[in-house]
Amino acid sequence: MTVELPTSWRSTLPYLSEPMPPDLTPESAGGTGVGVNLPMELVRQSVLEREYWQIPAEVLDAYRQFRPTPMWRATGFERAIGARVPVYMKYEGGNISGSHKLNTALAQAYYYKKAGVKELVTGTGAGQWGTAMAAACALFGLRCRVFMVESSLRRKPYRGVLMRMLGAEIHSSPSGLTNVSGKRADGVGNSLALAIGEAVEYATTHDGVAFCIGSGETYSILHQSVIGIESQAQLAELDAQVDTVVGAVGAGSNFGGIALPFHAEARATGAQPPMLVAAESSTAPKLTRGVYAYDKTDATGSGPLEAMYTIGSDYPIPDAHSAGLRFHGAAKIISAMRHTGDLAATAVTQQEALDAGRLLTRHEAVLPAPESGHALAAAAKLATSGADGMRSERGVLVCVSGHGYLDLAAYEQLLNEELGDEAPSEQALLSAVSGLKPVGQGAGPLLVGGRR
Template sequence: MTAAWRSVLPHLGYDLPPDLTPSQAAGPVSTGLPLELVRQSVSLREWWDIPEEVVAQYRKYRPTPLWRATAFEREVDARVPVYVKYEGGNISGSHKLNTALAQAFYYKRAGITEVVTGTGAGQWGTALAAACAAFGLRCTVFMVGGSLRDKPYRGSLMRLLGATVHASPSGLTSLTEGGNSLALAIGEAVEYARGGEGRAFCIGSGENYSILHQSVIGLEAIEQLDALGAEVDTVVGSVGAGSNFGGIALPFHARHRAGEAEAVRLLAVESSATPKLTRGVYAYDHTDATGSGPMEAMYSIGSSFSIPASHSAGLRFHGAAKLLSAMRHHGSVDAVAVGQREALDAGRRFAVSELVVPAPESGHALAGAARAARESTRGVLVCVSGHGLLDLSAYDQLLAGQVRDLAADEAALAAATAGLRLVEADLTGVK
């Protein structure tokens, strides 16, 4: 198991656009982040030693398995080998535990006693609840109401781990607008965290430090592929905000930029219901529904966009991480959008062929991998970021023919992004 995280920041060759302070904030915005997480977000240091306390927790489930999915290859008529990196074999059922453990450690060391978060499908909330149990912190989770209704056992598992769980909108904060969105759940968590001593807001996916923590996925995959003597020319992951895709893909990019290996295609697969990378704009936008946090340069469909309920679950977020957005802008990341029927069908095919039930988010990645496996020349690596054992209602609806694709409406996208300040479009090479 790797003993260090690897940052891609030293290998970009450009600076990320700075965050902007929103106009309604009274003075500079305080992030409340532990100093080490701030350092991990901005430093050009490449390797970061994983704290021993976090390593001890990682050892309970890492390294995670990688295998060649030969049965899935036959199922989707792949022309090249498809390798799967599976992150669903821990108590949270997803890759989210990799950063949850690290963040809980740093918040505990900073003197925080309670962390508060928002979660979409519940994987992040479950991971943070588990990490708080491991490090002795209180945990409060605001979960997208529609997802909590569809996946009640996610709430059960979080409560089993000691967390307090609220359906969002909860009635506990001033926020009520924003529909069935992760931005609203995050906004409620931000407001709630500000209202209590010893509380801190904790985010799971889009920040540089969370993507850094997830680099264990790609670093392990590189070693495992090398041990197999296997080569891939495409690395695939699903994108909500970006930690799963960043974790599997960016170590390959860092390795190439450091002169250690050839370049590979980095393919981000998103939901057609929230198509920020394929139909959004590169602009400054809010990461939550309060509008009080820093505005980040991201590919976005607008934080005010009304996201329909769908089985894209954790992918139901309006923007992509600023790091991945910058890489997309500079042409280092490709992106495709997949509908929920294609995603769930890919998940079904994977379940019957490989005997592993993937989460709907991972179904999107598998659908993208199936497409790539018919185009690539050497091989495809895909991250199955979590299991779908608590998402079986989605598969029930697929089998009953009740799943509809909900592509984002063009007029609604235009309206939601009309007021955003565009990042200077002085770069070329976007694919």
């Protein structure tokens, strides 16, 4: 293919059906939601309704090492699932981090360095984001510190090795190094909110250090728009059309990256937008079984409360291979679009996700990350019998957000028939969200799974 690397990111903020609800401070309404260490360019990218943002030359130079990324029609996968329509795959695993996360990590490292920051600290679940941040810091000459969810680091020790190879310092979370980790309850060794909370606390108590996040923030989803922009050009080059775009959702960055440019293009031209389908883990089903409410984004609760679909930041996510999809809430821009009906969602079990990953491995010679397996499983349903009342009629585009070479322990469990699924009970969800404030003036009681 001759598709060129995009030189601008594309924002969907000008094309939302309704403005996103403002953030709240924990004490009162009216908070700005802007962190004190956040570079102003990232703040602007989060709030201004500007459609195109030029990618800095230094970031473009780094992108050229691995972008544009490949897209192809997955005919082997189609035959294996008995697809009625074409299935196209956009593959983001061909870089040092092994995932799409590097798209925003490079941009953030660039902006933080320009702002005078010397060290970036972050929390990571499955390790893709931590690896991407370690790689970006190495390229831009910053120190890097990562708090990684204990259960993931235990299962994926080579993620930690790779981050250390890139110069990062790694801590298993709960680490015992922070006050918030000392307040943990039993079973919180699988909490991404805690790992993020530890990173937040560390950053606020050390000079020259800033906290950064890779998935849920509006600016990080903006940086991921290169995925969808490239996909549109690649589909046009193939003279192909799709009516469905699918991505996995932890907080929302790879899904937003591939899907939202299609929404913006349709709104800009007056065309009918494709069906945008977020595939989430059934162990953390915020978009399918959560509530639209104000919740905290990490275990410290010190930052602004954001309007999100959530199963509750204190809900104990089961110790399972939900991989990087174990975050309790969806990004506020993804949540806002879910609330207005501009995107749909479906939940996928671990068994379904890893089975889909096995099919892709056998029939396309690509080993996907377990996160991507959720998107693949959803795409397979949409291209065949349908899922949750949705079915593709012309074609499906799915984001394979990363490779699974450091996730082989999950696939070993699949092969050994040792997988288990722990979907939350209705009572557990109600309990976890009972103290949250619903979004909207005069909002009524919280309804689990409730939306427009």
